[in-house]
Amino acid sequence: MSKAEPAVLFAALGDPTRLGLLARLADGGEYSIARLGEGLPVSRQAVAKHLDILQDAGFVRRRKSGREVQITLRREGIETARHWLDQVGAQWDGTLGRLRDLLEGDG
Amino acid sequence: MSKAEPAVLFAALGDPTRLGLLARLADGGEYSIARLGEGLPVSRQAVAKHLDILQDAGFVRRRKSGREVQITLRREGIETARHWLDQVGAQWDGTLGRLRDLLEGDG
């Protein structure tokens, strides 16, 4: 699943543990679940659940390899979330927004 | 409160109702709470709570005006969230250090 509603996307980002996982994955490397969880104060199961959520949101990819599962970052997912923020931020951000402000009489 | 941990930021975005509110605010206009809630299938109280969360995350600003409260979008908040996504989405080119700072620095 790589297409998810925006709220689901952001909800997936709305947890410090998951942000930590993404940060660790941000170097583009492949990590097994156990290795991703190293140092974190939660069980492996918890990490696996977080990865489920990140995967459903399209932020990571699982690849089975032997008895391990290799996790990688999916930058397209990040891109999608960023795009949404652009939409909300841009309209008011650009000159059009400013113009509109002037026209609608705040100035 | 305009400085919030990244997870709090994204968590605030992780709800369809709140995204709807932000989308409505994206035109740069001022909206009273009641007006923001118009058409939504939730009570005014629920909207107010959502706005609390959005405000804590730094996405909106409240301005009291008479018996109403005018809500406006806070672009800087959006910007902050987008910045974070930029860090994670960026390829391995040295931005990673900054990402670590963001996550571990203020935790």
Added chain:
DNA sequence: CATATGAGCAACCAGGAGGTTGCCTATATG
């Protein structure tokens, strides 16, 4: 083959999130 290890599954639990309703205050307005 025996055993250790990575990962999935399921049941379960506590706390927080989103929602409601009721009541109160303050500001407009007839």
Added chain:
DNA sequence: CATATAGGCAACCTCCTGGTTGCTCATATG
């Protein structure tokens, strides 16, 4: 002044979320 309207506060409820533990399966490794 009386009344309608915009919001805030607080109690309360339900369900989801993040977490755990226990068990099983599959794959490496001695």
